[in-house]
Amino acid sequence: MSGYSTIPFTIAFANEEVKDPIVFEVHNHEYRLTYRKPRLGDWVHGILRGRVKDLLDRPDLRGPERMRKLNTRRQWRCMDKLLCQVCGEVARDPETGRTPWALPSTVFERTGRDSGRTNAPPTCWSCIPKALEECPMLREDFALYTVAERVSAGVLADLYQPGILSEVPILSKHNVFVAWDAHRYHGCALAVAQVVELRGMISVSP
Numbered sequence: 610m611s612g613y614s615t616i617p618f619t620i621a622f623a624n625e626e627v628k629d630p631i632v633f634e635v636h637n638h639e640y641r642l643t644y645r646k647p648r649l650g651d652w653v654h655g656i657l658r659g660r661v662k663d664l665l666d667r668p669d670l671r672g673p674e675r676m677r678k679l680n681t682r683r684q685w686r687c688m689d690k691l692l693c694q695v696c697g698e699v700a701r702d703p704e705t706g707r708t709p710w711a712l713p714s715t716v717f718e719r720t721g722r723d724s725g726r727t728n729a730p731p732t733c734w735s736c737i738p739k740a741l742e743e744c745p746m747l748r749e750d751f752a753l754y755t756v757a758e759r760v761s762a763g764v765l766a767d768l769y770q771p772g773i774l775s776e777v778p779i780l781s782k783h784n785v786f787v788a789w790d791a792h793r794y795h796g797c798a799l800a801v802a803q804v805v806e807l808r809g810m811i812s813v814s815p
Contacts, residue, residue: 615743618665618697619687619730621680623672627660631769631799632776640771641796642778655795656764656787658685681801687730688761688803694729695736702734707755709734710807711741714750718786723810726786728765728802731756757809763788764800 633640642657651657661681664671686692691708693700701708711732712725719725732740737753766787769778778797786804787794 615695615739616674616676617695617740618692619679619684619694621661621675621678622664623675624670625662625664625672625680627662629660631657631778633769633771633778634776636796639796642769642799653764653800654789655792656766656798656800658764658800679802684728684730685803688759688805691731691759693731693733693736695732695740698733700731700733702755705755707757707809707811708759709737709813710754710756710810711737712752712754714752717752720806724806724808725810726762726804726806728804753813754807754810755813756807756811759805759807761789762804762806763791764798765802765804766794766798766800768794769797769799 630645634643716729717727768782770781772779
């Protein structure tokens with residue numbers, strides 16, 4: 610057991626990991642990453658997205674939780690649909706139309722006076738007390754905002770380069786932000802999380 614009484618919706622489980630091999634292929638006269646056996650939907654805006662299983666509803670199959678690792682599919686779903694990263698329900702406040710967002714500084718980069726980028730999904734009002742109680746990262750370093758809107762900005766990705774055998778990828782950088790318009794990096798990136806830009810941020814007291 611992990612010692613956590615709550616396993617957040619976005620947290621990965623051991624048996625959700627997929628180890629399908631990746632290689633470089635020549636695409637439009639340039640190298641790009643691909644799975645050795647590609648599938649429709651592997652790429653998002655030209656960037657290869659890491660494959661994972663979603664076994665959240667199969668406790669008999671999913672294995673132990675990995676509290677420091679996100680499930681890429683569920684993280685992506687939370688960003689697209691503004692779901693709470695703890696309970697998986699809609700995080701937007703129906704009364705104000707704004708979305709609460711709890712952010713440690715380690716996963717937040719400010720881009721303007723009331724905007725910034727993050728790969729951390731929102732946390733609904735109901736789950737914020739639970740998150741503060743159980744998550745050491747939030748207790749140590751945390752700011753709470755409400756957000757007017759979010760715009761998909763790119764991905765958090767591992768970057769690879771071709772090895773001596775050109776198709777074999779070698780990891781060169783880990784957890785790098787790659788913007789949707791940074792096309793020069795798209796072919797060598799393996800996305801592990803979606804990054805969004807938060808706009809109309811207002812700081813609130815927890």
